[in-house]
Amino acid sequence: MTFSTKSFVLSTLFAFCLLLMLPFGAQAAAPPVRIAVVAGGGSGMEQDVVDRISSQLQSNEEIVLSTVNPDWYVVCNIKENVDQASGQIRYNGTVLVKTTDGQVLGTYAVQKYNQDFSLSPGAPLNKALVDGAARDVIGALAQRAIAPIQQAVVVEMETRERVMQAGDLAAQDKYDDAIGLLSPITPDTAHFSRVQKMMQTLVMEQQSFKAYQSGVEKQKEKHFAEAITAYKQVSEQSKRKKVVREKVAECTAALKSPIKVTKRQAGAH
Helix, strand or coil: CCCCCCCCCCCHHHHHHHHCCCCCCCCCCCCCEEEEEEECCCCHHHHHHHHHHHHHHCCCCCEEECCCCCCEEEEEEEEEEEECCCCEEEEEEEEEEEECCCCEEEEEEEEEEEECCCCCCCCCCCHHHHHHHHHHHHHHHHHHHHHHHHHHHHHHHHHHHHHHHHHHHHHCCCHHHHHHHHCCCCCCCCCHHHHHHHHHHHHHHHHHHHHHHHHHHHHHCCCHHHHHHHHCCCCCCCCCHHHHHHHHHHHHHHHHCCCCCCHHHHHCC
């Protein structure tokens, strides 16, 4: 995974910061990633994988292991296929890492195969071969999944930091810088679709801010009709919509007010 994520209205910028518990426009440390490591089928072998992965992840300060309001699920599955007739012993293990809204961040699989060649009719399969295959798939599956999960957490924390910084910059109307921070976030990150909509909000606010500034300048120059035209380019979804309505009302009132003529100007006609 390289560094490059439901309905999302145009207030995404604020909602996304709340989602990550990052106060909009405030500098704070990004919260750790909450991960629920669970056994998909509830078997003892799956629970062994859960325990091994959990023991490796629990020392990471950027991870909180919890089944309460997790950000991600790590689902461990092991399927056993033991054929008494042929003596084949096969285990297929998978670890699925996904967000709570269903985005798959990674799938890691291990297969272990043993063959009991000394099987005699009616005799049980060699217990050592069965147990050995189970131990091998448990260990290999946990080992294969741990490093990618830890790397995914690094990417996630970088994404959260960028979202936090972008929110702070947007609060200062530094939209170019905010958009630049979010641009490297690619589809393999957990929040890509939501960040894309956040960027759309930033672009909208950027354009609205420029239109607002233009309207303010025109209003100062008493070009009220041109100011109104500029103000009307501000999106109805912008955080400035309320003040823009007030500005339009001021300009409209100015256009309707009678022109004051001084006595000296009246005598000149």
